[in-house]
Amino acid sequence: MRAVGIILAGGNSNKMRELTHKRAVAAMPIAGSYRAIDFALSNMSNSHIQKVAVLTQYNARSLNEHLNSSKWWDFGRKQGGLYVFTPTITADNGYWYRGTADAIYQNLEFLKRCHEPYVIITSGDAVYKMDYNKVLEYHIAKKADITVVCKELEPGGDASRFGTLKMNESMRVEEFEEKPMVANSNTISTGIYVIRRRQLIDLIESCAEEDRHDFVTDILIRYKNLKKIYGYKIKDYWSNISTVDAYYRTNMDFLKPEVRNYFFKQHPDVYSKVSDLPPAKYNPGAVVKNSLVASGSIINGTVENSILFKKTFVGNNCVIKNSIILNDVYLGDNTYIENCIVESRDTIRANTRHVGENGVKVVVEKNERYAL
Known part of the structure; x- marks a missing residue:
């Protein structure tokens, strides 16, 4: 051209x-x-x-x-x-x-x-x-x-x-x-x-x-x-x-x-840098409705109308609705997330609740999962 x-x-x-x-x-x-x-x-x-x-x-x-x-x-x-x-x-x-x-x-x-x-x-x-x-x-x-x-x-x-x-x-x-x-x-x-x-x-x-x-x-x-x-x-x-x-x-x-x-x-395609990750894994008890789940994710809970990016871990009895979970997020058991954007590499502790009441809530947890 x-x-x-x-x-x-x-x-x-x-x-x-x-x-x-x-x-x-x-x-x-x-x-x-x-x-x-x-x-x-x-x-x-x-x-x-x-x-x-x-x-x-x-x-x-x-x-x-x-x-x-x-x-x-x-x-x-x-x-x-x-x-x-x-x-x-x-x-x-x-x-x-x-x-x-x-x-x-x-x-x-x-x-x-x-x-x-x-x-x-x-x-x-x-x-x-x-x-x-x-x-x-x-x-x-x-x-x-x-x-x-x-x-x-x-x-x-x-x-x-x-x-x-x-x-x-x-x-x-x-x-x-x-x-x-x-x-x-x-x-x-x-x-x-x-x-x-x-x-x-x-x-x-x-x-x-x-x-x-x-x-x-x-x-x-x-x-x-x-x-x-x-x-x-x-x-x-x-x-x-x-x-x-x-x-x-x-x-x-x-x-x-x-x-x-x-x-x-539809042609033409959209290209991106490819990560070599395993396909998403849905464990027994997982419920996923109308959602995009990227590779490397493991789902144990309920996901509705949400987008989960790469390497997301969803714990037992978790509920995620109308939310965006960015890359490499760990969601502990019994977590409830609605109308939120969860920042990448966050660890959401078990039994935590985040709901965007007035518009979208951005969730940033300042904890170090990889610390010794």
């Missing part, structure tokens, strides 16, 4: 509360066996983009671990491949990434050395499937400077988390507001952009000269009347996980047969 990919995976979302205290949003576990960044990487691979840069920064250890072998997404190649960039202190720059535009600016040498004429920019915290070739064809047909992939928000959706935009009949963007308090439009930006490589380099360099650091406010909004910016509407499933409620809702969507079928049974 005639494009190079950039995945922005360095952000810190305070709205994720305790869940991002030890990992980046792009490394959040999704649907039992995946990480959030797997969806963007799989889309890049399935669109035949051969060169992808992932820009990481905040709490990047588990994300870097996940990306330590590029073969899972078919980026183990001689030409191109997967590049992971973290902030680097140089003779003339000692900053962390101060924004999305600054993150690209600090790695501009990578873009300058590329030969592909176009760049696909996307974030690492959204769950979706997309053929970027179709967006690129649309971008070329419209003779656009920048193409923004957008989607109609469902009624009752919270537009204040996103950039909202208004377009005319020819789909040219006329208004763009970033995270408005009161949204005038229910068309939101998905954070996926197509732009010519040379033009991106020029815009990023002029941003840096004026000490501006954000791609949306300092390029898209600032240049909306000077550049031809077009919207490309999608109707397929797309979900951003940047808040606890959105993360919970996105995972729970995978309990719907049509969502599972779309992601797991």
